[in-house]
């Protein structure tokens with residue numbers, strides 16, 4: 001009853017928005033946990049030097065640990081840095097450490113600097129006996145080389161949008177960058193999903209923003225909204241998703257429902273465009 005349709009092949013979604021604090025990490029962690037809870041095998045790649053996704057998934061990421069930095073900069077195999085999250089089910093994480101902060105600069109002089117995550121992930125996924133159903137890449141709040149690596153490694157972009165006044169500002173720049181990546185580096189890349197986060201239905205403004213976003217992106221926006229909820233913001237300090245922390249809270253139920261919607265919609269068809 002809890003089971004969702006499994007994708008035919010691994011779906012790789014990058015969670016991106018160059019604005020900070022819009023719910024990227026919260027969405028990456030909780031969608032991943034929600035899918036794992038409903039029977040999927042899920043990998044989260046933490047691509048933000050802050051390491052917030054690693055923290056929220058209860059995965060160690062102190063400075064001496066091997067991490068996504070070593071994968072991208074030093075060609076360390078991804079399998080050597082993947083950790084199992086203590087969350088339920090098959091949920092794994094490639095952690096980020098503070099070293100990743102230097103990667104934006106170090107990448108500039110490396111060969112195939114835009115493709116390094118893609119190559120490492122591809123190699124890792126091909127070597128697995130038990131494939132992942134979903135990979136989520138949690139991006140930093142910028143459009144630099146780390147985010148470009150995420151766009152090149154992914155097939156789908158998921159954009160979390162906070163239901164506030166400035167929500168649509170910056171979105172056209174994000175979409176323009178995604179189009180550039182699609183044109184030059186990854187023809188498959190598609191904005192498949194938009195998720196409205198931190199929604200407070202009591203305010204007219206939130207309703208208006210939600211409606212605006214739905215009008216602009218009728219195909220991408222999920223029906224499910226993520227409400228603003230204290231339980232969602234508390235969970236990371238316990239090294240847990242809100243799904244483990246408080247399964248029946250409004251935040252947990254909304255992420256479970258958003259995950260189910262993503263699973264039921266399935267992967268975008270080849271050649272399908274936004």
Ligand code: ADP
Pocket residue numbers: 019020021022023024025026027052141197198199226227228229230232233234251
């Ligand atoms: P980003 O990764 O885009 O910077 P975060 O996911 O870290 O954003 O979220 C920013 C802050 O908002 C965090 O403190 C997080 O706990 C909080 N937050 C995110 N989603 C919700 C929500 N639905 N309800 C309440 N707080 C939230």
Ligand code: MG
Pocket residue numbers: 024025026048052139140
């Ligand atoms: Mg974040």
